[in-house]
Amino acid sequence: MTAIIGAGVMGETLLSGLVRAGRRPDELVVGEKRPERAEELTARYGVAVVDNVDAARRADTVALVVKPQDMAAVLEQVAPELRPGQLVVSLAAGITTAYVEERVPAGVAVVRVMPNTPALVDQGMHAVSGGRHATAEHLDEVEALLSATGKVVRIPEAQQDAVTAISGSGPAYVFFVVESMIEAGVHLGLPRATATELVVQTLVGSAAMLRETGTHPTVLREQVTSPAGTTAAALRELEIHKVRAAFLAAMEAARDRSRALGA
Ligand SMILES: NC(=O)C1=CN([C@@H]2O[C@H](COP(=O)(O)OP(=O)(O)OC[C@H]3O[C@@H](n4cnc5c(N)ncnc54)[C@H](OP(=O)(O)O)[C@@H]3O)[C@@H](O)[C@H]2O)C=CC1
Ligand SMILES: O=C(O)[C@@H]1CCC=N1
Secondary structure, eight states: OEEEEEHHHHHHHHEEEEEETOOOGGEEEESSOHHHHHHHHHHHHOOEEHHHHHHHHHSSSEOSOOGGGHHHHHHHGGGGGGTTTTTTEEEEEEHHHHHHHHHHHHOOEEEEEOGGGGGGOOEEEEEEEEOOOOOHHHHHHHHHHHHHTTTEOOOGGHHHHIIIIISHHHHHHHHHHHHHHHHHHHHHOOOHHHHHHHHHHHHHHHHHHHHHHHOHHHHHEEEEEEOTTTTHHHHHHHHTTHHHHHHHHHHHHHHHHHHTTOO
């Protein structure tokens, strides 16, 4: 039995992925406090929605998908139900395995995961790190849980804040670029629907090129950039506006925020 405590954006993404991957609804249980949200989840996925204590008692694996700021309260609530042999998986930004281990009974295995929302379309990027009591079998179990909804990499926990800044928050940066390009298209006189179709297909096509050719992004960019052409004119503006430096500063800020959330 797997429990998912916190069924917001990411909790529901995990839940829907498990259901799509063929996990039976009676092998899943959700901990959620709002009755109307509970009804919605039961109607949509056929899962039982119970209180957190009950969810933790019933499950072998407990996935915690609440906000980092709610993690201490939820751990305090469920810790009396946890026992060695159970596995706790935290998907929260910044929360270290040590933070969870300090708040659960000794010997409970803890695994930290940084997922991302493209898991909703089975294109997620999940990074996994084991805590002090996590064995290779625990990591295999978490990998099996997540691999249905995307790619899984195992990383040293020291890299988790950087990973959060890159792939955890990453979809938001990509959507921000997409929004900006669509707005630019509208400024240039294109109908919004046309601009949207052009930008979305350009993104999907470019992503497919990166994956399928394995060619370095610099080379792919150079292939588009004709001498003294349109792309060179655009890229010069991006450099003048320090977009590359802005990306670095943005991701440093995300990394620092992840660290602060777990402090
Ligand atoms: N969104 C994303 O792209 C990513 C999120 N994450 C991580 O996932 C976690 C959740 O984020 P996200 O889904 O975006 O946030 P949401 O706010 O959408 O989801 C959090 C959920 O937790 C619920 N919740 C809060 N307190 C409790 C409680 N005591 N018991 C049960 N449920 C509770 C909230 O319910 P209510 O609304 O009723 O308060 C809400 O449904 C965070 O830790 C975040 O760092 C990680 C990677 C990516
Ligand atoms: O913004 C956040 O804090 C969460 C973690 C990574 C993506 N969303």
